[in-house]
Amino acid sequence: MRVFITGANRGLGLELTRQYLERGDQVFAASRQPADAGDLQRLRRQYPERLTLLPLDVTSAESITAAAQAVQAATDGLDVLINNAGVYPHAGSGDAHQRLGQLTHEDAMETMQVNAIGPLLVAQALLPLLRNGSKGRILSISSGQGSLTWKATGDPYHYSASKAAMNMYMRSLAAEIGIYGLISVIVDPGWMRTDMGGDHATQDPADSARGIIRLAEQLHAEENGSFVTWQNQPVPW
Template sequence: MKRVLITGANRGLGLELTRQYLERGDQVFAATRQPESAIDLNTLHEQYPDRLVVIGLDVTDPASLEAARKAVEAVTDGLDILINNAGILPGHPGSGLNDDPNTQYLGNLRYDDALQVFGTNAVGPLLVAQEFLGLLRAGNKSRIVSLSSGLGSLTLKASGSQYHYSASKAAMNMYMRTVAAEVGHYGLISIMVDPGWMRTDMGGTGAALNPTDSARGIIRLTDQLHAEENGSFLNWQGQHVAW
């Protein structure tokens, strides 16, 4: 049985990853900013009361990070998998920012939006990894999987939109690749994964990929990682993505 921490687990891909890990018999710590309103997570908890722990976590709040770590430590002495899934996409409902998509184009960009997106999408995963490093080092061949995006690829980026989101994912890639260089000395593996364009609240209904398939691929990829893949940028099918 793996011990898995998933951030942003209340909806979309995070919720699907939670469900699939539970279905195969693992223990999941599902983190979300507002546990009391996470209806689907709480329904899953009724099905798996012994293996699902729902915890509050705001990845930009130091006090919340510490409280979440203590909540996990109250249940287990180690983690085997950390999935950094929490993220926001400005211009979309639920981002916590202005939902007007026009704010994501040149001429309407705002400093405060940029700081919030970078704080959540780039710095957040770094601080989560830092906070839970002790538990990960105590785990069994632990993995840190940080969900990135093809929009974070400097090579592939070709659209004049999503400035903050794209840049935040590129920054996250650098943060977590740097983490990989350090935690590799402890026997841990840190990778970045493009989960694909999925039919979720963030991805929209026009996306081609079902989150069920992406989650299944990410879980398979995580299980099969080797030390030489530490620091890699891969897609959900295990193929390398251009930086």
């Protein structure tokens, strides 16, 4: 299996990278500053033959193109793309930046670019490689916060809106790529104990990663475009 993971330097992305490597798969792990990602560097020393570290800023067209070219130079196809990179401005700081009265244009634009637009453009750039892969799958990490049905609070405005926007982008993508035998699904990984989720979260990233890897293996064509949890339960739009 050849897997491309964004935001691979910590949290869920790091755990997905570790578990895919432990299974014997080839992993392209992308992050903004791989040279500073100590855990990824340790994994590369452990799995030098199968782990490739790539710099990737999903808000930069040039960076996305360069990452796609680097993968193309190393392999003729990809089997799985996991769009995991995401931001939650001021997460854990106690600041009210995503509450009414404190909303800023800068926070809104950063969140939308990283969480919604970035995953779409990464998928677009890697599409030729996914078409050359074996039953190419795109799993984009969303959140229950992106569900219009479940949304019952104001805060967080930007994060929730960005995940809902990503859901629509990936649903749109699914409608187009199904003819190639490719599958795009949106995944709620649960409330995880990560830098973004905080210490009070209930979910272990290792469990979420394990479920997401299992989900990627078991996807069928009729599930293309679906929004599910890491345990493959439907999430309302």
